Amino acid sequence: QAKALGRGQLAFFHRTLDERNRERMRLEIDLRRAIGAGELTLVYQPIVRANPQGILGLHSVEALTRWHHPQLGPIEPSRFIALAESSGLIGALSRWAVDSACAQMAAWRRADVAVPQVAVNLSARDFQDPGLVDWVSATLSRHGLPGESLTLELTESALLDRRNDNPPELEALRALGVRLALDDFGTGYSSLSHLHRLPIQRIKLDKSFVHDLEGDGNAQVLTTTVLRIGESLALEVVAEGVETEFQSRFLIERGCTLLQGYLHGRPMQAQALAGWIRDVLG
Numbered sequence: 072q073a074k075a076l077g078r079g080q081l082a083f084f085h086r087t088l089d090e091r092n093r094e095r096m097r098l099e100i101d102l103r104r105a106i107g108a109g110e111l112t113l114v115y116q117p118i119v120r121a122n123p124q125g126i127l128g129l130h131s132v133e134a135l136t137r138w139h140h141p142q143l144g145p146i147e148p149s150r151f152i153a154l155a156e157s158s159g160l161i162g163a164l165s166r167w168a169v170d171s172a173c174a175q176m177a178a179w180r181r182a183d184v185a186v187p188q189v190a191v192n193l194s195a196r197d198f199q200d201p202g203l204v205d206w207v208s209a210t211l212s213r214h215g216l217p218g219e220s221l222t223l224e225l226t227e228s229a230l231l232d233r234r235n236d237n238p239p240e241l242e243a244l245r246a247l248g249v250r251l252a253l254d255d256f257g258t259g260y261s262s263l264s265h266l267h268r269l270p271i272q273r274i275k276l277d278k279s280f281v282h283d284l285e286g287d288g289n290a291q292v293l294t295t296t297v298l299r300i301g302e303s304l305a306l307e308v309v310a311e312g313v314e315t316e317f318q319s320r321f322l323i324e325r326g327c328t329l330l331q332g333y334l335h336g337r338p339m340q341a342q343a344l345a346g347w348i349r350d351v352l353g
């Protein structure tokens with residue numbers, strides 16, 4: 072009896088694993104098609120510059136990829152980005168994202184929509200592509216953009232491989248004028264001794280710190296410390312995930328003037344951004 076049940080459970084377990092594998096494989100095939108078929112889109116989230124008197128202007132926007140699967144509906148970025156990374160599709164996705172963001176940036180410039188810079192996320196995997204710098208450079212030229220209009224957001228995992236010398240790609244990207252931002256700062260390895268040697272211009276305080284600011288003394292101390300580090304290394308600090316007035320005020324009072332979050336602006340379609348700029352910035 073017990074044995075039969077055990078075997079039944081085992082069969083059940085195998086079936087779900089098998090099902091999950093099949094779903095994964097299907098999603099991988101679909102993602103491969105989606106990248107080529109224009110089924111992915113970018114939304115853009117404002118990063119605002121603020122002072123104690125209020126919002127002063129638009130600092131930049133971050134491009135975030137969205138996938139609306141024809142049958143399954145919207146798929147979470149954390150899910151399809153992880154899938155793209157594990158299946159070797161991330162290179163194609165990154166090229167698509169940088170190309171689309173640059174095309175949009177060029178369109179905004181032609182239409183006199185005042186978006187100073189666009190940021191695109193790269194994965195650690197992208198730094199294993201020896202063609203990275205060349206395709207970024209070619210993309211900028213194709214759209215007639217100066218490197219200064221593009222920021223690439225990297226996570227610490229992109230830099231972990233070579234702890235003692237920086238990936239040479241970083242300097243080469245900087246030579247194009249491209250800015251580099253360290254994303255999700257505070258969640259990764261965060262080697263402080265390494266930080267000052269990286270040719271980055273910006274760190275993005277992870278939203279988990281911002282989330283805990285209300286009533287969590289540790290989060291407040293850590294946030295204040297990150298702001299001091301940014302200041303002493305002359306790095307811009309962007310706070311991510313700002314959702315409440317309390318968080319916004321806390322950050323601004325401590326000198327964090329670059330804010331990104333639902334409070335100030337949600338990720339939106341490119342066409343909506345011009346209206347947002349009019350409504351919010353006047």
Ligand code: C2E
Pocket residue numbers: 116134135136137147148149152165168192193194224254255278311312313314331332333334338
């Ligand atoms: P990220 O680069 O740290 O992007 C910020 C994430 O925070 C976005 O999630 C954004 O929608 C979300 N967010 C913004 N404001 C708030 C807020 O006030 N509260 C909360 N709770 N969340 C907020 P999203 O779009 O789901 O993307 C998740 C992650 O997926 C990104 O984190 C990034 O690591 C990755 N990702 C998205 N698009 C791309 C892409 O094109 N390429 C790569 N390599 N990664 C991407």
Ligand code: MG
Pocket residue numbers: 133192224254
């Ligand atoms: Mg990012």
Ligand code: MG
Pocket residue numbers: 254255275277311
């Ligand atoms: Mg982030």
Ligand code: MG
Pocket residue numbers: 255277278
């Ligand atoms: Mg994040």
